[in-house]
Amino acid sequence: MWEGKLSKRALGMKGSEIRRLFRLSMQPGVISFAGGLPDPGSFPREEAASVLSRLLRERGEVLLQYGPARGDEELVEVIRERMGRRGMDVGPREVLVVSGAQQGLDLCAKLFLDPGDVVLVEAPSFIGALGAFRNYQAEMVGVPMEEDGVDLGALERTVEGLLGEGRKPKFFYTIPNFQNPTGTLTSQEKRRGVLELARRYDLLVVEDDAYGELGFGTSDQEVRPIKAMDEEGRVIYLGSFSKIVSPGIRLGWMAGPEELIDRFEMAKQMLDVCPSPLIQAMVVELHRKGFLDEHVLNLREIYRSRRDAMVSSLRRHMPQGVRWTEPLGGFYVWVTIPEGRDALDLFHMAVERKVAFVIGSAFYPDESVRNVFRLSFCHEREEVIEEGIGRLGEATRAFLSG
Numbered sequence: 001m002w003e004g005k006l007s008k009r010a011l012g013m014k015g016s017e018i019r020r021l022f023r024l025s026m027q028p029g030v031i032s033f034a035g036g037l038p039d040p041g042s043f044p045r046e047e048a049a050s051v052l053s054r055l056l057r058e059r060g061e062v063l064l065q066y067g068p069a070r071g072d073e074e075l076v077e078v079i080r081e082r083m084g085r086r087g088m089d090v091g092p093r094e095v096l097v098v099s100g101a102q103q104g105l106d107l108c109a110k111l112f113l114d115p116g117d118v119v120l121v122e123a124p125s126f127i128g129a130l131g132a133f134r135n136y137q138a139e140m141v142g143v144p145m146e147e148d149g150v151d152l153g154a155l156e157r158t159v160e161g162l163l164g165e166g167r168k169p170k171f172f173y174t175i176p177n178f179q180n181p182t183g184t185l186t187s188q189e190k191r192r193g194v195l196e197l198a199r200r201y202d203l204l205v206v207e208d209d210a211y212g213e214l215g216f217g218t219s220d221q222e223v224r225p226i227k228a229m230d231e232e233g234r235v236i237y238l239g240s241f242s243k244i245v246s247p248g249i250r251l252g253w254m255a256g257p258e259e260l261i262d263r264f265e266m267a268k269q270m271l272d273v274c275p276s277p278l279i280q281a282m283v284v285e286l287h288r289k290g291f292l293d294e295h296v297l298n299l300r301e302i303y304r305s306r307r308d309a310m311v312s313s314l315r316r317h318m319p320q321g322v323r324w325t326e327p328l329g330g331f332y333v334w335v336t337i338p339e340g341r342d343a344l345d346l347f348h349m350a351v352e353r354k355v356a357f358v359i360g361s362a363f364y365p366d367e368s369v370r371n372v373f374r375l376s377f378c379h380e381r382e383e384v385i386e387e388g389i390g391r392l393g394e395a396t397r398a399f400l401s402g
């Protein structure tokens with residue numbers, strides 16, 4: 001009855017193979033390094049409960065009402081202060097509170113992309129961004145990643161090539177801090193290079209900083225966002241409270257030039273009217289009490305120790321010929337198996353041995369690279385990580401010798 005009525009846009013939306021694989025990885029007894037879910041034990045349940053109950057009693061009439069579409073002014077101040085500490089100076093009208101960075105990605109696609117428009121992405125890149133851009137029928141062109149960020153030479157050649165065909169890309173989407181999925185920290189030189197290229201070719205930069213506060217001993221300078229160097233208003237910055245408070249509160253923000261933020265606000269208002277006043281007030285309180293800063297320090301320790309457990313287990317258990325990244329922050333390790341092998345085949349052998357990961361091809365716009373996969377160290381405790389990587393090492397040895 002409804003099939004013939006779907007829009008072309010809806011017909012282009014496809015459920016990914018990843019979802020099917022995720023189901024396999026959720027069988028009982030399987031240790032899963034697949035999802036990027038934050039550690040549930042670290043959610044600030046007690047603090048949130050006491051702040052929320054007080055807010056509801058004292059300001060319930062306002063906080064259970066609709067609020068401003070752009071976000072609560074006090075939260076915008078908190079966001080500006082937190083960005084300011086990281087070298088980004090944005091005005092109060094240059095911030096839009098959104099329900100998670102994911103919504104910011106959708107809004108970028110909505111505002112900038114007509115069907116067939118070209119977007120440049122890091123290859124590999126975050127699946128949620130690729131999906132958001134694909135939903136608006138954009139064409140994504142991947143630019144390879146190197147150890148210290150995107151390959152700038154390749155980025156320039158790609159732009160030149162596209163311009164030669166009369167196809168000007170709209171923006172470059174990048175995750176400079178502890179990238180999902182590779183864990184890569186983009187060097188400051190490369191960040192400058194990206195901005196310089198964007199200026200030269202008149203591109204926008206969409207900078208996703210979902211993991212920017214989760215460095216394990218990195219200096220402020222190393223994680224300084226591209227936005228901090230943006231004098232022209234060329235960078236649209238996406239921030240998130242998902243990894244530093246909890247993803248279930250669905251709270252993030254975008255920062256960019258005021259006229260653009262006004263447009264984002266108009267688009268967002270028609271999506272969900274306003275962000276939750278109650279949740280925004282809760283985050284303001286957690287920040288003001290000093291809780292949030294302390295909490296971030298604890299999270300860094302939790303995830304650093306899990307990263308250590310994963311990396312040292314990989315060293316112990318992985319056979320020759322397998323390489324992986326050793327990230328300085330964030331949630332992910334990226335593993336490369338020998339050329340010509342398909343991580344999907346290894347995935348099935350791993351699941352038989354009750355351990356799972358996400359195959360890497362899903363993170364490429366054209367799914368072309370097959371010998372890679374992503375491991376998340378964020379969700380499991382150290383002993384489970386060690387056990388899981390032991391199983392994965394066994395599966396990989398059997399796979400490579402088969």
Ligand SMILES: Cc1ncc(COP(=O)(O)O)c(C=O)c1O
Pocket residue numbers: 036099100101102103126128175180208210239240241242247251252
């Ligand atoms: C790079 C990146 N951007 C954005 C998001 C989505 O964040 P949010 O929960 O704020 O929508 C994620 C979540 O995994 C992510 O890894």
